[in-house]
Amino acid sequence: MNRFLGWLLLWVFLISIVGPFAWVLMTSFKSGANILASPWSLPTDLSQGSKNFSVAWGEGGFAKNFVTSLIVTIGTLVILIPVGSMAAYVLAKYPFKGSKFILGGFMGGLMFPNFLVIVPLFLLVDKLGLLNTKIGLILVYVAYSLAFTVFVLHGFFQALPGELMEAARLDGCSDNATFWKVMLPLAKPGVLVVAIFNLIGLWNEYPLALVLANTPDFTTLPVGVANLTENQQYAGDWGALFAGIVIVMIPVMVVYLIFRDQIQKTMLAGALKG
Amino acid sequence: MKRRLFVLAYLSPAVLLYSLFVGVPLIQTFYYSMFRWKGLSKKMTFVGSKNLVTVAQDEVMHKAAVNQFLLLICGGILLIGVSVAIAHALAQPTRLARTVQTVMLFPQVVSIVVVGIMWSFLFNPRFGITQTLGWPKLENGILGTEGWANVAVLLVFCWHAVGFYVMLFGAGIKNIDGEVLEAAQLDGSGGWHRFKNVTWPLLWSVKKVAVVYVVANVMGMFAIVKLLTKMGPDNTTQSILTLVYQRGWDESQMGQAATLAVYGFIVAMALGGIASLAIGRNPERSR
Numbered sequence: 001m002n003r004f005l006g007w008l009l010l011w012v013f014l015i016s017i018v019g020p021f022a023w024v025l026m027t028s029f030k031s032g033a034n035i036l037a038s039p040w041s042l043p044t045d046l047s048q049g050s051k052n053f054s055v056a057w058g059e060g061g062f063a064k065n066f067v068t069s070l071i072v073t074i075g076t077l078v079i080l081i082p083v084g085s086m087a088a089y090v091l092a093k094y095p096f097k098g099s100k101f102i103l104g105g106f107m108g109g110l111m112f113p114n115f116l117v118i119v120p121l122f123l124l125v126d127k128l129g130l131l132n133t134k135i136g137l138i139l140v141y142v143a144y145s146l147a148f149t150v151f152v153l154h155g156f157f158q159a160l161p162g163e164l165m166e167a168a169r170l171d172g173c174s175d176n177a178t179f180w181k182v183m184l185p186l187a188k189p190g191v192l193v194v195a196i197f198n199l200i201g202l203w204n205e206y207p208l209a210l211v212l213a214n215t216p217d218f219t220t221l222p223v224g225v226a227n228l229t230e231n232q233q234y235a236g237d238w239g240a241l242f243a244g245i246v247i248v249m250i251p252v253m254v255v256y257l258i259f260r261d262q263i264q265k266t267m268l269a270g271a272l273k274g
Numbered sequence: 275m276k277r278r279l280f281v282l283a284y285l286s287p288a289v290l291l292y293s294l295f296v297g298v299p300l301i302q303t304f305y306y307s308m309f310r311w312k313g314l315s316k317k318m319t320f321v322g323s324k325n326l327v328t329v330a331q332d333e334v335m336h337k338a339a340v341n342q343f344l345l346l347i348c349g350g351i352l353l354i355g356v357s358v359a360i361a362h363a364l365a366q367p368t369r370l371a372r373t374v375q376t377v378m379l380f381p382q383v384v385s386i387v388v389v390g391i392m393w394s395f396l397f398n399p400r401f402g403i404t405q406t407l408g409w410p411k412l413e414n415g416i417l418g419t420e421g422w423a424n425v426a427v428l429l430v431f432c433w434h435a436v437g438f439y440v441m442l443f444g445a446g447i448k449n450i451d452g453e454v455l456e457a458a459q460l461d462g463s464g465g466w467h468r469f470k471n472v473t474w475p476l477l478w479s480v481k482k483v484a485v486v487y488v489v490a491n492v493m494g495m496f497a498i499v500k501l502l503t504k505m506g507p508d509n510t511t512q513s514i515l516t517l518v519y520q521r522g523w524d525e526s527q528m529g530q531a532a533t534l535a536v537y538g539f540i541v542a543m544a545l546g547g548i549a550s551l552a553i554g555r556n557p558e559r560s561r
Binding site: 005006007009010011013014016017018020021023024027035036039040083084086087089090091094096102105106109111112113115116117118119120121122123124139140142143144146147150175176179200203204205206207210211221222223225226229230238241245248249252253256257260263264267268271272 | 280292303373383385388406441490528535538539
């Protein structure tokens with residue numbers, strides 16, 4: 001490609017990606033009237049920023065939703081990672097009649113949008129008495145994260161040499177001890193990547209939480225910020241709303257920047273293998 | 275025996291959770307599509323295939339289906355075209371290229387809720403981009419005008435997804451044997467000619483993955499439509515999933531919502547199958 005054209009293309013692309021985020025960040029330091037009057041100008045009064053953030057954090061309900069999101073995300077990971085890696089390990093290293101079928105069942109879950117099963121899922125969660133509860137959302141999230149988790153970790157465990165298991169057995173390790181003391185530590189890079197991936201996805205999740213955990217007093221951050229826009233679109237405090245958006249997006253951006261290489265590699269590997 | 279017990283103990287938590295919350299609801303969707311009932315009421319009336327007919331004749335459903343189809347075609351072409359071009363431009367390891375590679379996944383890692391809300395403000399008719407540019411001059415703004423609203427959905431959808439495809443094609447281009455490209459160059463094939471006749475055909479496996487992902491992304495369309503255009507104006511940006519939500523939760527027609535989901539499944543499976551069959555045969559093998 002022509003060098004100049006390539007350079008131009010990259011700059012246009014870069015600005016179109018970064019611009020909107022920079023604008024949101026900038027706008028979160030402005031008052032509603034100021035946003036309307038001069039949407040593109042830099043914020044002049046930085047104290048407005050702290051006002052916006054404290055309104056969002058308090059009256060906007062973001063503190064409450066932040067805690068809910070944090071508990072649900074961490075709670076899901078605490079169950080998901082052991083459950084998912086145990087299943088992936090057995091499917092990779094203890095093949096039996098039907099193990100391929102089970103793996104196929106998990107991978108089938110990657111092929112359709114989750115939200116299509118929402119009607120029966122909603123009724124099921126309601127029947128179990130878990131609608132609008134943290135534990136209900138956690139169990140559903142674990143189930144819906146298993147497909148990807150088992151798929152990726154299966155690959156990691158399969159790549160580990162079987163001789164290690166043999167050696168552990170000769171040293172007197174039980175099957176159980178072999179997994180926890182030898183194999184799981186060796187698969188740690190894979191487990192870490194899967195955990196980060198799920199962390200980002202769970203923190204951001206919207207459609208399932210919208211249906212399964214959505215009352216004025218109890219909801220997650222994405223649903224909370226979406227509700228706030230839908231209620232306040234033309235009336236409320238835009239400055240605080242933008243502060244709220246920043247609260248939702250900053251944590252994942254930080255996590256992403258720290259683990260960028262692993263995340264990109266896993267996304268590619270997952271896509272090119274599947 | 276002990277080994278069997280071990281396997282059973284390790285597998286059952288995952289299999290049980292997955293069956294209960296994913297497998298069973300998947301099958302139940304088909305069952306529930308045969309009933310008529312309101313919200314959480316216990317009274318369900320068996321109506322057989324009536325819902326299938328009602329939904330098939332529903333005009334809003336037609337709009338949703340057309341939208342998804344157009345988004346699939348336009349979005350697919352735009353996404354793949356743009357990302358192949360950017361992936362090419364990124365091949366030289368400059369500082370600009372590295373910066374782009376760092377930020378290009380931002381739209382994908384932040385919550386799609388953030389994406390939807392952000393762009394609904396950027397397209398706001400009172401102070402948004404169009405107001406500043408003075409174009410296009412529309413009374414209700416881009417998001418409130420039929421046709422233009424669909425363009426906005428298309429653009430935001432591509433903006434959200436493009437980073438992943440750039441990464442995908444970047445990897446594909448990197449995997450092409452440098453000697454093949456050099457040989458083509460020596461044979462007098464360069465620039466566009468070389469791209470069309472050598473690079474593009476050799477990207478077959480990546481193209482296949484890209485198309486499968488486009489299908490999945492389009493079928494999963496929900497938050498962007500719900501938050502950017504609110505399915506409007508007049509349902510013209512409706513998608514299948516937003517219609518499932520609208521029928522089920524705004525209008526309490528759970529049976530119809532399940533029926534819509536059944537159609538969604540069929541379309542998702544069919545499109546996925548067609549996409550992976552039609553695209554991406556290894557060109558080296560066929561000759």
